Amino acid sequence: xxxxxxxxxxxxxxxxxxxxxxxxxxxxxxxxxxxxxxxxxxxxxxxxxxxxxxxxxxxxxxxxxxxxxxxxxxxxxxxxxxxxxxxxxxxxxxxxxxxxxxxxxxxxxxxxxxxxxxxxxxxxxxxxxxxxxxxxxxxxxxxxxxxxxxxxxxxxxxxxxxxxxxxxxxxxxxxxxxxxxxxxxxxxxxxxxxxxxxxxxxxxxxxxxxxxxxxxxxxxxxxxxxxxxxxxxxxxxxxxxxxxxxxxxxxxxxxxxxxxxxxxxxxxxxxxxxxxxxxxxxxxxxxxxxxxxxxxxxxxxxxxxxxxxxxxxxxxxxxxxxxxxxxxxxxxxxxxxxxxxxxxxxxxxxxxxxxxxxxxxxxxxxxxxxxxxxxxxxxxxxxxxxxxxxxxxxxxxxxxxxxxxxxxxxxxxxxxxxxxxxxxxxxxxxxxxxxxxxxxxxxxxxxxxxxxxxxxxxxxxxxxxx
Ligand SMILES: [Zn+2]
Numbered sequence: 040x041x042x043x044x045x046x047x048x049x050x051x052x053x054x055x056x057x058x059x060x061x062x063x064x065x066x067x068x069x070x071x072x073x074x075x076x077x078x079x080x081x082x083x084x085x086x087x088x089x090x091x092x093x094x095x096x097x098x099x100x101x102x103x104x105x106x107x108x109x110x111x112x113x114x115x116x117x118x119x120x121x122x123x124x125x126x127x128x129x130x131x132x133x134x135x136x137x138x139x140x141x142x143x144x145x146x147x148x149x150x151x152x153x154x155x156x157x158x159x160x161x162x163x164x165x166x167x168x169x170x171x172x173x174x175x176x177x178x179x180x181x182x183x184x185x186x187x188x189x190x191x192x193x194x195x196x197x198x199x200x201x202x203x204x205x206x207x208x209x210x211x212x213x214x215x216x217x218x219x220x221x222x223x224x225x226x227x228x229x230x231x232x233x234x235x236x237x238x239x240x241x242x243x244x245x246x247x248x249x250x251x252x253x254x255x256x257x258x259x260x261x262x263x264x265x266x267x268x269x270x271x272x273x274x275x276x277x278x279x280x281x282x283x284x285x286x287x288x289x290x291x292x293x294x295x296x297x298x299x300x301x302x303x304x305x306x307x308x309x310x311x312x313x314x315x316x317x318x319x320x321x322x323x324x325x326x327x328x329x330x331x332x333x334x335x336x337x338x339x340x341x342x343x344x345x346x347x348x349x350x351x352x353x354x355x356x357x358x359x360x361x362x363x364x365x366x367x368x369x370x371x372x373x374x375x376x377x378x379x380x381x382x383x384x385x386x387x388x389x390x391x392x393x394x395x396x397x398x399x400x401x402x403x404x405x406x407x408x409x410x411x412x413x414x415x416x417x418x419x420x421x422x423x424x425x426x427x428x429x430x431x432x433x434x435x436x437x438x439x440x441x442x443x444x445x446x447x448x449x450x451x452x453x454x455x456x457x458x459x460x461x462x463x464x465x466x467x468x469x470x471x472x473x474x475x476x477x478x479x480x481x482x483x484x485x486x487x488x489x490x491x492x493x494x495x496x497x498x499x500x501x502x503x504x505x
Contacts, residue, residue, distance in 0.1 A: 097246060098146035099211075104249055107188050107212035110163070112220050113170070115361075115440045116465025117228070117339050117502065119239075120173040123164045123188050123214055127157065135193035135207065137164055139174065141184035141254060149179070153188065164188055169365040170440040171465050176237055177227050177503065179256050185244060186252040188212040213251035216241045220461040226259070228267045228339055228502060229307055234259055266311040268303060268498075269333040269464065271432055272296035273345035276318045281348035283475040288346040291484070293317060295344050295471070298487060302495040306504060311336050323431065324445050325453035330435035333464040334457040340502060341466040342494070343432045346474040346483070347385070354479040355385035356395045359468040361441050362428045368501045369396045369467060375493045380486050382472060382479070399429040418448045430468050437463035469494070 111122035121139060125131070137153040151174050153164045167173035190210045197203055223239040236259035241250050261267075272292040274280035280288030296312055303310045313329050314321055322328040326335060333341045347357065356376050358369040373395025377384055384395040392398050401409075401423045413420035427442030428434035435443045438460035447454030457463075471490065472479040483490065498504075 096146065098142065098144065099244065099247060102211050104187075104211055104213045104244070104247065104251075106249060107164075107214050109214050109216045109218055109252065111165075112216065112218045112223075112461055113438075113440055114176065114223060114225060114462045115170040115364075115437065116463070117175060117177045118167070118171055118173040119176050119223075120166045120170070121164075121214070123153075123212070124161045125164065125188070125190070125212060127160050127162050130210065131162060131190065131192060133192050133194050134162075134190055136191040138189045138191075139164075139166055140187045140189050141179065142187055143182045143184050148189075149184075150189075164190075169363060170361060170437075170463075171364045171368075176225055179235075179237065179254070181235060181256045181258060184254040184256075186214055186239075186254055188214060213244060213247075213249045215250055216252060218461075223462065225462075226261055226265050226337060228504065229261060229309055230504060232307060234261045261309060264336060265309075266336040266338045267308040267340070269311045269313060269336065269338045269341040270296045270299050270303070271313040271329065271333075271341060271343035273343060275314050275321050278321075281346055281474045283348060284477050284480055286346075286474055286480055286484075288348075288474055289317060291346060291474075292344045295487065295491065298491045299342070299344070299494060302491055303498075306495070306499060308504070311338060323452060324435075324455050326456060328453065328455070330431050330445075331455050331457060333436045333466065334438070334455075334460065334462070337462075338464050340498070341432070341436055341464045342498070343430075343466065343468045345468060345470050346480070347470040347472065348475045349387070349473060351475050351477075353386060353473050354476045355383040355472060357385045357387060357397050357470040358395055359390075359397045359399055359430060359433065359470070360392070361433050361437055361466060362398060362400050362426050363440070364398075364465075366392060366396050366398075368497070369393075371501065372467070372469070372494065372497045375497050376490065379493050380489045381482055382486075385470070385473075400425055401427045401429055405429060413449075416449065416451065418450065421448075433466045433468060436466050439463070441466075 107123050107125045109121060110124050113120050134155060137155050138150040139153050141149040151166060153166055155162055155164045192208050194206045195203060221240065225237040227235040235256050238255045239252060242253040243250050274289035274292065278289065282288060300310045300312055311332065313332050323330055325331065356373050358373050360366050360369045370393055373384060376382055377395065390397045390399040406423060409423055410420045421444040423444065424442065428437065434441045435445055435455045435458065437443060438457055440463045443455055443458040445455040446458050472483050474480045
């Protein structure tokens with residue numbers, strides 16, 4: 040091989056190598072397009088950072104912050120609620136309006152209405168007196184926020200000539216968490232395969248020497264052990280529930296639960312069933328207990344499906360709601376079932392709030408039962424009140440909002456690890472109809488498609504799952 044040929048070979052080899060590197064590079068970016076966008080995003084972020092550090096604005100400029108004390112702090116279903124107390128002062132005479140504010144780092148504010156009552160030297164502000172309304176966590180945009188209380192006063196005075204003069208003033212309060220509950224971690228319900236993770240905790244305000252509650256909302260994959268909703272097929276196995284007319288409650292509720300799961304799955308929701316088969320034994324409490332599952336998978340919503348029993352002429356729908364709640368979901372569900380499923384509102388008038396809508400709390404007889412039971416077993420009776428939800432599935436999955444109380448003092452079963460939780464699952468118990476009424480139960484079986492369609496559509500509307 041002469042020198043010239045050698046040089047030609049070297050040139051060819053180098054060309055082939057360069058070509059291969061080029062082809063490899065192009066292929067790599069085709070396979071990993073995110074590498075390209077990450078690079079440009081990083082550049083963008085650097086540019087944004089340098090801009091913001093040059094033009095950094097103090098979003099609290101000219102704002103005087105006074106400390107307020109967080110007294111109650113709960114999430115029930117999809118709604119966050121606060122009770123906040125402020126020292127009363129002459130400055131707060133003539134309150135005109137009060138808001139809970141989410142203030143982002145650019146200073147933009149999102150407002151939520153707050154009510155207030157004056158109690159001697161304190162004023163107590165609250166977002167809602169219903170456990171399932173208040174601040175809707177599902178609708179908050181991804182961002183970082185300071186949470187503050189804003190009170191607007193309006194002093195009216197009259198000039199010498201009788202002219203009315205109004206002076207409005209904004210008072211801002213940072214919120215210090217004095218409750219036993221600290222950080223909240225919440226996942227929004229799956230919409231278009233996406234979820235947000237919301238973290239709420241107390242933090243220092245930048246450039247100020249005070250703390251306030253802060254909220255961080257960012258997109259996040261749903262962890263494997265977190266679910267959107269839970270369907271509880273009433274009873275199971277040896278506990279077959281009611282049976283009449285040749286039908287068994289536990290078998291029919293399981294059938295309904297499967298059908299509901301199938302339809303909620305199609306909406307893209309992550310659905311957990313409390314039971315998958317007609318098991319002979321199912322724990323009520325303890326980490327996998329029927330009344331505990333919904334809380335342990337951080338579900339937002341739960342429906343417990345049952346069939347009623349009674350005199351053979353009794354028929355129709357009953358939806359049982361959590362105590363102290365807005366009854367909108369139950370009203371819509373009862374109305375839609377009656378309109379579309381060839382059924383009626385139940386004739387039962389006990390615990391009735393509205394057609395087909397019921398709230399069952401402890402009454403004198405139920406109190407006596409709790410006391411008697413505890414006396415027999417020799418433990419300190421549970422501290423129930425007239426605002427304690429009667430049905431275990433509603434009460435125990437709702438934490439402190441619904442009066443959960445299974446704390447382990449009863450030696451015959453395990454405790455509910457979430458009995459003292461400030462996060463609860465919004466739960467409804469649906470009595471589809473009466474198994475003891477032949478035409479009612481036959482309709483429930485024949486019309487399963489329309490019943491389940493109505494349940495899914497009503498839930499979809501209520502949870503704003505477009
Ligand atoms: Zn039942």
